[in-house]
Amino acid sequence: MLSDPRALRPPKAAVDPRRPLGWLAERERLADGRVVPSLTVFLAGRECPWSCVFCDLWRHTLDRPTPDGALPRQLELALEAAGPPPAGAQIKLYNASNFFDPKAVPPADEEAIAGLVAPFAQVVVECHPKLVGRRAFAFAERLAGRLQVAMGLETIHPAALPRLGKGMSRSDFARAASALRRRGLGSRAFVLVGAPYVPPAETVDWAVYSAAFAFDAGVEHVALIPVRGGNGALEALAARGDFTPPSLAQLEDALGRCLELAGGAVTADLWDLDRLADCPACFGRRRERLERLNLSGRNEPRVSCEHCA
Ligand code: SF4
């Protein structure tokens, strides 16, 4: 385990808490099979207090608490730019940290945030499982739409999970998922493809086992995240053989196998897929296939390619 992943970091980007980091309109398949418009707003705020070795979300965060009023203002700007949401749309409020950490999302701003997201049928926020509790349940009651909490399960590999810096066991995750489910609220699990400390030959298997664990715990959506290097800590782990970046083929295998699991929606995170491109002849078709799988929920035969087969 790395003693201090923060010491290995490249510099942070400058972040202005008066402006959102960005927004992205796409479509997403839900656990009930419907495909709905989905707006993700990347909010600028205080950094997460954990330091997971694979995480690079800290790059665009503040070192101080998020100022009061900043998040509603960021959200207003993003919603103005994105335009009125279509009926049934979902919004993801991703703040690169934990929505229910009062230093990341000031409690005084909750009412304004809930008002701004009232036109959305589902509101997704991200949070560490250990911070899912009374504040989350109370926030759900303020919302016109339904709350879904996205939580990093990462991997259930028994030697890897305790070394990631997440400060969480799989039981912590299961407890949070079950507490949300008991209240009729949704949860989504982030599962890593290429988690550090998982042997590369077992990467796909452990992603599938972790997704199955999440569904057993009551999660309704699993998002597969291919681990991306560049945060300093991962390069140190790679140098000593504890991290191998995942391949596109591993992401394809993991998504195909997870789609066979019963339990809910499975999608692969394709936001930064270009960095996994390893063959210019077939990459475009492979990306399109993954996009189709994300939306249909059904596996398809792999793309064949004479250049890299
Ligand atoms: S808990 Fe989430 S946001 Fe915090 S360091 Fe870990 S992965 Fe990053």
Ligand SMILES: [Zn+2]
């Ligand atoms: Zn190819």
